[in-house]
Amino acid sequence: MQVNEPIIVADNLSFIRNGEVLFNDFSFDVKPGSYVAVIGPNGGGKTTLMRVLLGLTKPTSGSVMIFGRPPTHPEARRRIGYVPQRGGLIDQMFPATAEEVVAAGRAQRDGLRNFFAKNDRHAIDDAFSVMRIEHLKYRPIGSLSGGERQRVLLARALAAEPDLLVLDEPVDGLDPASREEFYDALRRINTLGKTILFVTHDVHRIAREAVSAICLRHELVCHGVKACHISGRRLRNIHHGTRAELAEHHGA
């Protein structure tokens, strides 16, 4: 792949489940180093789109290439870090320290290798350092607040040294202070050259954080830096507005 080639290329993606069209005939690309938000109303297909990009779900039709490969290819998967919504499937009682959780993120680099090499330890320590959560290392994951937990999960994704971070509603349920800390961390990560793609309802923040947005309401509404350089109030209108309003906004 050349340096500025898109790292995500989606062509004519469609997803239909039980007769319901979640998204239809969708094409977009994401360039390296981008900070892209995916917004849209509940049930609009955002999480399903993320799962398709991660290779966890197959689209009904269309194709996705991540780093020039299908999303299920080991080389593609090795370069992606994923932070699921609300801590994903981790139980509050799960007996693990924050360090063990972050170390689990190295597994995608190491595959079935069972021991930690020196570079594994460095990557884990770096992840704690970037997230500024060294003080949480030995705390049980169940004793952490929601905000601390999400930052640990982001550190887990970073420990794999990914080139692309996919986050599904990472600030959902967090208090305002925790949200600010999380966005600060994402900004630092983006300045390190990582590409960020995240699903969010936090429309107000998008204009200050993300450079571009994919607006999804069963179909792609807008995408790209020039087409979607939208600030707060206008973005809110698109989030809840109609296709006609969007067309008028873009001068179509």
Add this chain to the structure above:
Amino acid sequence: MVRAFASGLLLALVAPTIGIFFVVRRYSALADTLAHISLAGIAGGLFLGVSTVWSALVACIIAILGIERLREARTLSSDTVVSLFLFGGLALGVVLIGLHPAGGVNVSNFLFGSILTVTNASVWNILIITLIALGVTAALWRPFFAVSLDEDVAAAGGLPVRFLNRVLAILGAATIAISIDVVGVLLIGALMVIPVLAAMQFRIGFKETWIVSVMISCVSVVGGLTASFYLNLASGATIVLCSIACFTASMLVARFSTNRS
């Protein structure tokens, strides 16, 4: 008694080692299901005149692969699949044992264990299976942990989740097979689960939880066997009661420590 302690301590090592992954993944019902299916395997072993440990293991492996296939197909809910195999396995086992030509097979030995009558051959079988199970778990400890923590994230990161799930399930089947003589089909789930639950009361790391659960398991086996010998009690059930006592003590100690701090 030496053979009883040897087989009991081997089980005390392997049951929580596999059990910790079953507990954190909420597979406790699966452990019970495999235990019930093992009875059908035992019956098959009696008919064929082969070691019941190995025939139980084969039956459990076949069943677990069937359960995983049905779960992945998602035509039935997970609970439905597990229930079908659980009740079906027990029923099939009891019927087959009843049809055994020799007749008069003591079902209660298989249901509740008969550790005091364990033979040398059984101890060797238990040792071999224990070493294999511990070796495989040690080799796959990190990937097992990653998949147990969050299957979706592990899959997105490229770990072979389906393969790891199957291997873990087979290790569970192996644990069940070697436990039949010690605590019996009806109680093996307890030895896989209760020491781990006891250790989890202390809210420590994963590795520490495993170590504490193994210690609790060993204490339960030694305490249970000793008590059953001197008080003339059913050995398998006494071991499980000891593990429940350990769980209660852990809960109280953990609560006391929390209140003090």
